[in-house]
Amino acid sequence: MSSFWRRHRSWLTPVLFILPGIVLFGTVIIAASLQTVWVSFHDWDGIGPKLWVGLGNYVELLDDPQFHVSLKNNLIWLAVFLLAPPLGLALALMLNQQIRGMRVLKSLFFIPLVLASVTVGVVFGWVYDPTFGILALIFQAFGAKAPALLSDEHLVTFAAAFAALWPQVAFCMVLFLAGLNNLSDDLIGAGRVDGARGWRMLRHVVLPQLTQVGFIAIAVTVIGALRSFDMVAVMTSGGPFGSSTVLAYQMFQQSIFSYRFGYGAAIATVLVVIMAIFIVWYLRGLIKAEERSA
Amino acid sequence: MYPRPIAPTAAAHRTIYVSLVALVLVLWLLPLVAVMLTSIRSFDEVMAGQYWNWPKKFSLIENYTAVFQQTAMFRFFLNSLIITLPSVAGVLVLATLNGFVLSRYRFKGATLVFALFVGGNFLPAQIMMIPVRDLMVKLGLYDTFYALILFHIAFQTGFATLFMRNFISALPDELFQSARSEGASPAQTLWHVVVPLLRPALAALAILTFTFVWNDYFWAIVLTQSDAVKPVTAGLNNLRGEWVSAWNLVAAATILAALPPVTMFFLMQKHFIAGLTIGAVKG
Numbered sequence: 305m306s307s308f309w310r311r312h313r314s315w316l317t318p319v320l321f322i323l324p325g326i327v328l329f330g331t332v333i334i335a336a337s338l339q340t341v342w343v344s345f346h347d348w349d350g351i352g353p354k355l356w357v358g359l360g361n362y363v364e365l366l367d368d369p370q371f372h373v374s375l376k377n378n379l380i381w382l383a384v385f386l387l388a389p390p391l392g393l394a395l396a397l398m399l400n401q402q403i404r405g406m407r408v409l410k411s412l413f414f415i416p417l418v419l420a421s422v423t424v425g426v427v428f429g430w431v432y433d434p435t436f437g438i439l440a441l442i443f444q445a446f447g448a449k450a451p452a453l454l455s456d457e458h459l460v461t462f463a464a465a466f467a468a469l470w471p472q473v474a475f476c477m478v479l480f481l482a483g484l485n486n487l488s489d490d491l492i493g494a495g496r497v498d499g500a501r502g503w504r505m506l507r508h509v510v511l512p513q514l515t516q517v518g519f520i521a522i523a524v525t526v527i528g529a530l531r532s533f534d535m536v537a538v539m540t541s542g543g544p545f546g547s548s549t550v551l552a553y554q555m556f557q558q559s560i561f562s563y564r565f566g567y568g569a570a571i572a573t574v575l576v577v578i579m580a581i582f583i584v585w586y587l588r589g590l591i592k593a594e595e596r597s598a
Numbered sequence: 599m600y601p602r603p604i605a606p607t608a609a610a611h612r613t614i615y616v617s618l619v620a621l622v623l624v625l626w627l628l629p630l631v632a633v634m635l636t637s638i639r640s641f642d643e644v645m646a647g648q649y650w651n652w653p654k655k656f657s658l659i660e661n662y663t664a665v666f667q668q669t670a671m672f673r674f675f676l677n678s679l680i681i682t683l684p685s686v687a688g689v690l691v692l693a694t695l696n697g698f699v700l701s702r703y704r705f706k707g708a709t710l711v712f713a714l715f716v717g718g719n720f721l722p723a724q725i726m727m728i729p730v731r732d733l734m735v736k737l738g739l740y741d742t743f744y745a746l747i748l749f750h751i752a753f754q755t756g757f758a759t760l761f762m763r764n765f766i767s768a769l770p771d772e773l774f775q776s777a778r779s780e781g782a783s784p785a786q787t788l789w790h791v792v793v794p795l796l797r798p799a800l801a802a803l804a805i806l807t808f809t810f811v812w813n814d815y816f817w818a819i820v821l822t823q824s825d826a827v828k829p830v831t832a833g834l835n836n837l838r839g840e841w842v843s844a845w846n847l848v849a850a851a852t853i854l855a856a857l858p859p860v861t862m863f864f865l866m867q868k869h870f871i872a873g874l875t876i877g878a879v880k881g
Contacts, residue, residue, distance in 0.1 A: 315705075321788075322695060328748075330714075339728075340725050350728075398619065403616060406619070409616070411863075411864065414871070416627075420814075422815050422832075425835075478874055482871070484599075506600070533723070537815070552723075560820070568727075576722065
């Protein structure tokens with residue numbers, strides 16, 4: 305045994321090192337994800353036998369009005385979330401000064417980032433409350449009556465997405481602050497010598513140096529918008545009348561509440577296909593960046 | 599630097615600037631401040647619908663004791679700790695091992711393995727929900743701490759591996775050559791040479807993972823049912839339904855749930871920001 309070990313140690317050790325990680329990640333994450341695709345071709349209540357229906361679930365999705373609502377809402381989430389990179393950049397530009405006291409102020413700006421989505425949901429529940437919320441107070445100050453955002457089927461998705469936007473902006477801000485930290489002083493100096501200032505400096509000298517960070521901020525934001533679940537579950541439960549469901553939430557609802565696991569799996573698969581387009585785009589960007597720096 | 603630094607001599611400008619930033623900060627955190635104020639308000643004020651003004655009477659101790667005595671919040675809080683701490687430990691161990699192997703050994707399929715770790719991390723939770731739930735039921739782990747711990751370790755290992763691999767491959771090659779020339783085995787090299795140099799990375803990864811796991815809501819509602827195992831996020835959401843009009847108590851519970859990640863963040867802020875940006879930027 306020991307001679308076998310000595311002879312093969314050089315390759316056995318790394319294999320033993322990486323094996324637990326691969327087995328765990330492989331079964332719980334990768335295999336499970338693939339299994340969901342398999343389940344999506346079946347009718348299944350979660351307990352009984354799986355009944356093969358081929359593409360039946362997907363055909364049903366095409367005509368499911370709730371699915372259309374979810375798709376439309378995911379697009380709304382995406383549109384709202386794409387405000388996060390520019391807003392985060394604006395905050396980062398505002399905060400990027402080294403003055404005594406700024407450190408503390410800066411770190412207080414980061415707080416939304418570490419809050420649980422449930423916390424954010426509870427907090428924005430207060431903001432949106434039509435009688436007591438800060439929004440109601442603002443409307444009252446102008447003599448108007450605040451809309452009940454979370455019970456208005458046209459506004460509810462915007463309300464939930466804007467709540468989730470809060471931590472997302474903080475995240476983009478962190479990325480851009482790091483990006484601003486790595487700006488080349490030479491280029492900025494050269495720009496100043498050439499008389500570039502303010503907006504032109506930002507547009508022609510600063511932003512080109514932030515492309516990588518900007519790319520990451522946008523990619524992470526897009527993925528975040530597509531997989532939004534928590535805020536819908538906490539703030540609206542998909543209501544009123546199913547008007548605020550997103551794909552992730554509809555999947556959960558179909559599986560856990562309606563015991564239609566096959567149908568839920570089909571929704572999850574569609575969601576992943578949509579996301580995969582962005583993930584592939586993101587990974588390609590990362591690999592390119594790695595090749596450039598290597 | 600951009601924007602141009604405000605000159606240290608322009609004291610007036612500096613004061614104006616800092617006060618403006620402070621004003622934006624108050625607006626930025628206004629929702630949270632309101633919750634904090636509500637958490638120390640008396641029942642009477644809450645009943646009268648006063649949420650946004652300065653509390654007339656402070657009931658800090660009453661409210662927070664009420665949360666601990668009248669609700670299951672303490673249990674949820676404990677549950678979250680029981681779930682989060684082992685998950686963080688597990689992720690650190692697995693990610694260090696994976697990162698070491700993926701950055702120091704060339705083998706067939708290494709790129710594929712790495713791509714799976716990274717790519718899997720971006721998958722939406724729903725794509726693995728049904729089989730994972732099924733697996734936990736079959737293993738008899740459904741509605742136990744182990745279900746959440748096991749899942750979180752597995753899932754977070756994806757991001758954490760990317761993170762540790764980047765750190766370890768940034769270490770100088772000479773380090774590993776001299777370890778080998780002194781006859782150190784890979785395990786010895788990892789433990790005596792690599793790990794001591796990884797302390798900042800491990801700290802950053804620990805606090806990030808802590809935050810991710812503590813804040814999880816989806817898996818909490820998918821893999822647990824009973825109050826005895828429910829973490830603080832799922833517990834808080836239930837509490838909100840049960841204590842509809844006692845907003846000061848719900849607010850206090852909300853603050854309690856947010857306290858550990860926020861405290862961790864302030865204690866290890868540098869690590870947290872470094873971790874987040876390295877994880878994302880160095881990709």
